[in-house]
Amino acid sequence: MSGSDKDAVAIGIDFGTLSGRVVVAAVDDGRELASAEHVYRHGSIEEQLPGTDVGLPRNWALQSPDDWRDVLRQAVPKALSAAGVSADQVVGIATDFTACTILPTLADGTPLCELEEYRDRPHAWPKLWKHHAAQPHADRINAVAAERGEDWLPRYGGKISSEWEFAKGLQLLEEDPEIYRRTERWIEAADWIIWQLCGEENRNICTAGYKGIYQDGKRPDRDFLAALNPDFTDFNDKLEHPLSPLGDRAGGVSAEAAGWTGLNQGTAVAVGNVDAHVTAASAKAVGPGQMVAIMGTSTCHVVNGEDLTEASGMCGVVRDGIVPGLWGYEAGQSGVGDIFAWFTRNSVPASYQAEADERGISIHELLTELAARQEVGEHGLVALDWHSGNRSVLVDHDLSGVIVGLTLATKPEEVYRALVESTAFGTRMIVETLTSSGVPIEEFVAAGGLLKNKWLMQTYSDVLRLPITVLTSEQGPALGSAIHAAVAAGAYPDIRTAAEAMGKVERHAYEPDQARADAYDELYAVYAELHDHFGRGGSDALHKLHKIASEADK
Template structure:
């Protein structure tokens, strides 16, 4: 058998990327990025211009097909590989990114009758307008002593499937009625590729409260939420749930024509971006926390047993690597906070200076901020620009920066923002480590470790742990390709399981970031201050952030 290849497609928040990989050693022969033509839809609907309410975030499902249409032919062309030698295809996605579809699997927002209704559209993971539903869901689950709650750190997030579905039912009952299935976007794209609608156990487990042994929560629970939801899991959430690496089917003739691949190429069931990244950095055992660092951060960790950890997004058996409990936690905004500052906060002179020096504003600020030592800015921030995912699980919290003076410089603010996200990660590391899920070392992948060395050094110093960096620039896509190879199977030149694929294909860089003792000492003090602010504003002592939001909502 000659050399065989797989393609992984990573669907991020703003773009989708394809990578074509050599299955013998994981070498990436070509990659290609397609920005979503409609990007994130958070102000008004396309065409109609209908205004969206606060905290909404939608996407256009057609953009995901555009990614396949543009990026797969591009990697085939760049690599010069014969499509017949591409034996497997896998995808990974942001999650919970979900959509309502009709009996033909067509998104409701494609229906001219419904497209002007915001709830017919696909809700992106960072759609945060279902917080009221999430709050009520958590209250009812707690009152009923639902066994699933501890598996999700005590709270179900408004980002996840059930809260989003409930918001649709409350605000657009007709859309709820017309929905045949609510699907994760990752499962919808796989259905488009193979003609087979099949749910993957990863998103079902982490985002839809599905459990390998117990299935979904009971009908009684859903009835207690709202009688109209009683049969939700038998109807609109129905369907087979398959483990990661399962072959969903072969590529259809239509998709083969669209992508340039062969019809029948093995396609793996869907996956989540952060979860796909774990085997791609070679992590297949406990003790190693993988951070997928981009717009947001997802923290992934394996454990031998099921433990209770405050604010984790979930623990799912086989949810990342078969044979282990897969733990997930996260921060809802990281790169997004830096982007906000660069776009909304810096004075014109910074942009001019960066342009003059041929640097991006991020690079210019990083360079300037590197001249400071920990504590020198006198600033401290709470990293809640997009709410708090772990450990507080509250999307109604907002950002805070303390310590400004008339002398405060833009690079100092930038540094304080970088540091605040590191403190947020430290909270998560401590929550796991102190509750019996050990964290010995950190692995980082995603866009940020490639872009910002200062950020990575701060993370090593704040967590007092060495950080290893993925060699791949497209780690989730590499992981998705590995699952594609598993779907193809060893008999066809792929692999029979993800651990074998990881042993052959995963790579990390030689360069690591090690904690610097003097920095660790100062950051320990600053982290204690962060923790005080965190608890004061985040645990009910002062709900000013929520009150401000409520006043704003009354006015809008």
């Protein structure tokens, strides 16, 4: 089959934080024929286990595996029907997932939370990417690795995150040893959903490299694991499985999955992937120097490079991690859209909401309109975007948000503007850290839900002093997955060729304004000063506050 087959379609599924989205795309040019969304019944489980009276501690975030199956059962048939295509036209299906979202299962893939005896045990449930309760375990992993001089540590910028596989695994062992012992497979949701589709286990190089400390063909050795905890030496056994390259075929749709989805049994299923990394394909950003920022509740930044360099505070650098043949670099901000949503939920006067309702616009649109009237720096504020901790470049989820410069005259729209600017400053910190470490960034490509806010995007262009190319598909990860599905089905020889044919972008949709960029340089200098003061040892106030709050919450 070739990409010129006008009737062939590919399906991409993006499993997000609160819902799963399905896109049916034409293989020849990436036209999106239809899409469908399924909102998870349980969403992000952060307060109480479903169907129980078991409450969850601070910084926990879980999910339900059956919510993910429901995307296959409901959204895939709905999207096929809306597209008006038959199962015979579908050449392949691919998925992407948030990461590290990980779960304990039996050897056959059964999630432990679905066993009756473990439904009321929090550690039996999948831990969502934004589960940050393993920070003390990550701290210990980093300290022991640094002391021992582990050669993999620099590949992660000198620190691994509390979000990743080993930190969450060590937390599991030390807080619920019985569940740890019962765990036969510790598996990323990105790989588990492929198991559901194919009926057999498959693991991908992307999540293993970025989230599972897999470098140069190996993971941390037993001596290192023993130094963390003598009972942790078998942890790799729960992860061990041959790794598949991105774009490969993982298998065919099983009889059971065919029944769920309405697809033909045997339809090609692509190897699993991560939402941010797969978006590089839909954004036509699979070459060196093209940074993709997937901007939503959080932001993930990925960029390919031809050479290996070790950049401080990066989430990881992995050979073949985004596309085969290149080194893929990842960084990120744990809270972006979540920060704006927090502010509108908790800090906006009722009169503002009433005005928004009267005008038939959202509170975000009203605040954006008011904020956009201000000159750069007029509000006298600078904020630190650490409301969900800092993923890059400090890799510390015990940090928290800061707003400096408040007065009795400060207005909600001014705080809103400062929060938006803080996330742009956080992205600039990441870009400058990478470029100063020898990773060229020649193009900035934006994707995700925040693209709808044109003022926000222009602010990012001004702060970064870079033109911004935008992904024109509203379903970037799902389209990226569809591109990978086409490659796995043999419609294209490789990801780069498929991305060029099926990707959707508008080059230089935003250009920096010189005057605003100059003004933002001054504000960014203040941001960088506060960033280093609170994040690099000038003050331990935020860590002390986190400790006080955690102890009071017990």
